[in-house]
Every structure is written in structure tokens, then in C-alpha cells.
Amino acid sequence: MSDDPVVLHTFDNEADAEMAQQLLEDSGVRAFVSKDDAGGMEPHLQLTGGVRLVVGRTDAERAREILKQMISD
Numbered sequence: 001m002s003d004d005p006v007v008l009h010t011f012d013n014e015a016d017a018e019m020a021q022q023l024l025e026d027s028g029v030r031a032f033v034s035k036d037d038a039g040g041m042e043p044h045l046q047l048t049g050g051v052r053l054v055v056g057r058t059d060a061e062r063a064r065e066i067l068k069q070m071i072s073d
Contacts, residue, residue, distance in 0.1 A: 003056040007034075008063050009071055010050035017051040020067055024055065029063045031055045 008031070011017040017033045024031040034052040055063045 003058050005054045006057050006060045008053045008055050008060060009067065010052050012050060014051050017053050020053050020070060023070065024053075024063055024066055027062075027066050029055060029059045029066065031059075031063065 009020065011020065014033065014035060017035075021031045021033055032054050034054050036049050053067075
């Protein structure tokens with residue numbers, strides 16, 4: 001099975017994405033935050049493209065279960 005990166009969820013802001021990343025990391029799932037905001041110089045660009053939480057394909061199902069409660073709130 002491939003471990004290609006998968007966008008697990010797209011958040012409205014970096015703070016929420018980083019909280020979700022930390023929750024996953026604390027549960028043993030490697031994750032990273034991806035955003036296109038010109039290296040932080042144009043944070044308003046997050047409003048149009050969002051902030052993506054990315055995991056490996058092999059961890060995606062487990063990660064979705066871990067984040068289910070956080071995302072539904």
C-alpha cells in the first residue's frame with residue numbers, strides 16, 4: 001500500500017489546523033500543516049485556500065477517527 005500524502009481536512013485557519021496536528025501527533029500519527037500564504041507574509045490568503053492537514057495514506061482512516069469529534073464540533 002502506498003503512503004502518499006492525503007489531505008485529511010481543510011481548516012479555515014492555521015490555529016485549528018495546528019491543534020488537530022498536535023492531537024494526531026499525540027496519538028502517534030505523523031501529520032503536517034500545508035498552507036499557501038506566501039511564507040506567512042500574506043495570512044489573508046488562508047481565507048481562500050484554507051489550511052490543509054496532511055497525513056500519509058496508511059494513517060488516513062485512523063486519523064479521521066481521531067479527529068471526528070474535533071471536526072464535527
